[in-house]
Amino acid sequence: MSTYPNLEAPPLSSAETHQQVSLSQQSMPESERPWQTVVWDDPVNLMSYVSFVFQRHFGYTLQHAEDLMLRVHHDGHAIVAEGSREKMEMHVEAMHDYGLWSTLRQAGTP
């Protein structure tokens, strides 16, 4: 994502919490594990646009959208939604409509 200077410092990321979640999900039977929508960092999409898309499509608050956007930017990707495979496919398709780079995967996939 292109960087714009007037952004606040990122909150200390919850990347560790995320890892714990996926570790516990790894022990779940495959059929019970939820699917995830992942958005990946790219050098083209503007940070303000990514945040706008998260608010507009998922209905997230400004704060939550900004947190997720910064996680994408700093960690290279972020899980932006979890649920059934069909739902995540719809989200990924919507992200592609907006021009964001997004994939779906099952939680706990190595």
Place this chain on the structure above:
Amino acid sequence: MRISRINAEGFTVLHIHEDEADLVETLVAQLVSLYRDYSTGEPDPDPLLASLDLGGASSAPADPALARLLPDAYEDDTLASEFRQTSERGIVNRKIQDADNVLALLGAARLDGIDQFLPDEETTLTHDDLPAFGSDTDSRVLSVPLDEHGFLSWVKTLTAMRLALAARLAIDTENDLEREPLDDMEANTRAVYDWLAEFTEALLSAQRS
């Protein structure tokens, strides 16, 4: 270019110089032909059916611009291929609809003639300082009112144009943005790319105000 916001009606108005409008039209027309040349078969004339059209290729497009516009939905190749074969055509058709809407709104603004829009109390001028792209700042100014749907078509299409240009400029990482242009043509493409980014920023900030 100027962007204002009419809060009462909740829409955003673009005040765009005619030479800037020409540039946008040229780029959008190129984007539409990129999509149309790629997509197989005529889209359904009904816009809703076209947007739900099933079908698609079995692997990612070879053209790097199209590959960015139509990325894989799964990291696994087999799953990505299966998904693309049912979803891709609908996505392409929806992208064409957004681009066509941008062209239609610009076309209507040209017919309306001069910028009849004067700032008043209900108006917030959000971007009076966006640099003009063209050299002829005395050219006619068109006013393009954008409702929610129009606004979305514009920001999505501006983004699509930047994704396509980034592929042509081989911008793969943030470091590539620092690279010196190879020649005048690349420098010009970079200038357009940066202008489109500023334009998108301004539209998004107008929408927040």
